Amino acid sequence: MIEVENLTKYYGNIRAIENVTFRVEKGEVVGFLGPNGSGKTTTMRILTCFMPASSGRATVAGYDVFTQSLDVRRHIGYMPESVPLYTEMKVTSYLKYVSKIRKIPRTQRNSRIDAVLESCGLTHMRNRIIGQLSKGYRQRVGLAQALIHNPDVLILDEPTIGLDPKQIVEIRELIKELGKEHTILLSTHILPEASMICGRIIVINNGSIAGSVTLSDGRITSVQSSEGEMTTLGESEELYVEAKAPAEDFSAAVAKIPNVIDVQTAGESADNHPRVYIDYELNTDIREELSNLIINNGWELLEMRPVEITLEEVFLRLTTE
Amino acid sequence: MKNIAAIFIKELHSYFVSVIAYIVIIGFIALSGLFFTSALARYSFSQDSVEFVTAVLFGNMSVMLLFIIPLLTMRLFAEEKKSGTIELLMTAPIRDTEVVIGKFLAGWALLLGMLLLSFLFPILMTQYGNPDFGPIFSSYLGLILLGSCFLSLGIMISSMTKNQIVAAFVSFGALLFLWVIGFLSNRAGVLGDIFSYISLIEHFEYFSRGIVGLKHVVYYLSFIAVCLFLTVKSVESAKWK
Numbered sequence: 001m002i003e004v005e006n007l008t009k010y011y012g013n014i015r016a017i018e019n020v021t022f023r024v025e026k027g028e029v030v031g032f033l034g035p036n037g038s039g040k041t042t043t044m045r046i047l048t049c050f051m052p053a054s055s056g057r058a059t060v061a062g063y064d065v066f067t068q069s070l071d072v073r074r075h076i077g078y079m080p081e082s083v084p085l086y087t088e089m090k091v092t093s094y095l096k097y098v099s100k101i102r103k104i105p106r107t108q109r110n111s112r113i114d115a116v117l118e119s120c121g122l123t124h125m126r127n128r129i130i131g132q133l134s135k136g137y138r139q140r141v142g143l144a145q146a147l148i149h150n151p152d153v154l155i156l157d158e159p160t161i162g163l164d165p166k167q168i169v170e171i172r173e174l175i176k177e178l179g180k181e182h183t184i185l186l187s188t189h190i191l192p193e194a195s196m197i198c199g200r201i202i203v204i205n206n207g208s209i210a211g212s213v214t215l216s217d218g219r220i221t222s223v224q225s226s227e228g229e230m231t232t233l234g235e236s237e238e239l240y241v242e243a244k245a246p247a248e249d250f251s252a253a254v255a256k257i258p259n260v261i262d263v264q265t266a267g268e269s270a271d272n273h274p275r276v277y278i279d280y281e282l283n284t285d286i287r288e289e290l291s292n293l294i295i296n297n298g299w300e301l302l303e304m305r306p307v308e309i310t311l312e313e314v315f316l317r318l319t320t321e
Numbered sequence: 322m323k324n325i326a327a328i329f330i331k332e333l334h335s336y337f338v339s340v341i342a343y344i345v346i347i348g349f350i351a352l353s354g355l356f357f358t359s360a361l362a363r364y365s366f367s368q369d370s371v372e373f374v375t376a377v378l379f380g381n382m383s384v385m386l387l388f389i390i391p392l393l394t395m396r397l398f399a400e401e402k403k404s405g406t407i408e409l410l411m412t413a414p415i416r417d418t419e420v421v422i423g424k425f426l427a428g429w430a431l432l433l434g435m436l437l438l439s440f441l442f443p444i445l446m447t448q449y450g451n452p453d454f455g456p457i458f459s460s461y462l463g464l465i466l467l468g469s470c471f472l473s474l475g476i477m478i479s480s481m482t483k484n485q486i487v488a489a490f491v492s493f494g495a496l497l498f499l500w501v502i503g504f505l506s507n508r509a510g511v512l513g514d515i516f517s518y519i520s521l522i523e524h525f526e527y528f529s530r531g532i533v534g535l536k537h538v539v540y541y542l543s544f545i546a547v548c549l550f551l552t553v554k555s556v557e558s559a560k561w562k
Binding site: 051071076078084085086088089100103 | 328330406407415
């Protein structure tokens with residue numbers, strides 16, 4: 001649905017993005033994750049035909065953003081970071097205006113307006129003047145505006161910025177719901193949000209793609225860095241254990257437990273208690289055997305917890321050289 | 322065409338919601354009324370011709386347009402740029418030309434509305450005298466053309482800045498310059514002719530005398546066309562920055 005190849009953009013002498021390449025397939029919800037000033041908005045502005053790239057090419061829904069700009073714009077719903085609202089207008093008259101410039105046939109306009117008001121939770125605010133709405137409601141009007149023509153591709157720049165926790169949850173739910181029918185590219189710098197909504201995350205740093213992370217149900221399943229190094233996660237499960245025991249005996253004993261693949265020492269505590277990471281087969285449980293082992297040897301268990309690799313760790317690993 | 326209509330309606334709506342339209346129209350009509358009354362008073366004392374009254378009225382109206390129109394055009398692009406709504410406009414499937422024309426027509430509708438209301442004064446004159454409607458109609462044609470030139474230049478300036486005050490002030494300055502350059506036309510020779518041809522007001526004087534010359538109509542129309550063309554280019558070029 002979205003194909004980006006070697007996209008580069010300079011503002012004067014300042015490089016905003018360089019050789020950005022990625023693809024988004026139909027029906028995917030992809031997060032664009034990166035620190036401030038990493039080039040997220042620039043990339044999105046190029047995709048939405050707001051400005052042209054210095055070099056490289058990009059296509060959306062099969063149309064080139066530069067040569068077939070009008071066709072691209074017809075297939076995109078865009079919510080810019082600074083929500084583009086005419087504050088003197090009422091919610092409905094604003095949406096009516098957008099539906100006109102989005103070329104929705106006259107007969108469908110009212111039903112589309114009602115539909116987006118409903119899905120964005122704005123029905124009771126429909127006759128308010130936009131300038132008098134709270135930040136959260138304005139954000140929703142911005143989202144409604146992007147949805148009104150039922151676009152194939154939705155591009156959302158920081159859709160949840162400035163919202164309160166309840167509103168954030170609501171907008172996330174809405175985006176998840178929309179993801180069932182639309183292809184969505186959204187930018188964010190909030191990590192939990194990205195892992196909650198997105199099926200894939202593209203990490204951008206300093207104007208170039210640092211890597212991508214695939215998730216399922218909020219859990220990371222694989223990480224690919226831009227150097228092509230691919231790490232598949234989820235082939236094994238991991239436990240972190242700290243026990244009061246002689247380090248070598250402990251490791252050796254643990255390694256003999258069935259289904260254990262690997263035991264890695266994570267260092268020792270101040271009292272020379274061993275701390276280890278234990279990898280074991282998926283869909284098995286070694287906790288019972290492990291605790292029995294410790295008790296039967298007269299050792300003591302101080303800590304045991306499952307280890308899940310977090311997006312934070314991946315993000316930091318990808319964005320720091 | 323539908324896009325132009327959508328932009329046109331939205332802009333006209335904004336003018337009326339944001340009280341600019343009311344202030345501008347009321348101000349224009351009230352001041353015109355003042356000039357009209359004083360011209361009538363002077364006419365009743367001296368024995369000037371009736372044409373004197375209309376000439377004073379339309380001359381003053383043309384000067385007022387010079388002040389008022391930058392106020393109408395200043396927000397057209399500058400406001401969108403400042404508030405970020407330009408991003409909505411530029412990523413919607415509409416052409417830049419359609420945006421520019423829609424906005425121009427909205428300002429134009431307001432100009433026509435103002436001039437239409439001011440037609441009250443010539444009608445009033447028919448109650449007490451017998452004014453010649455030839456020069457009146459040609460003056461109105463001249464005012465429409467002159468006002469359109471002001472609008473097109475104002476829009477062009479507005480498309481170059483984010484700041485409405487800057488847009489208004491620069492438009493006003495540029496219009497004033499194109500106005501007073503006619504004062505230099507007293508110079509003999511080619512230079513004088515050129516100054517007189519460039520000046521916005523020199524052409525208007527023919528209209529107020531009842532002369533609708535093709536040369537002058539062409540001048541105004543080409544002025545408008547060039548300004549609107551440059552506006553489209555300026556909107557396009559903003560994307561490249």
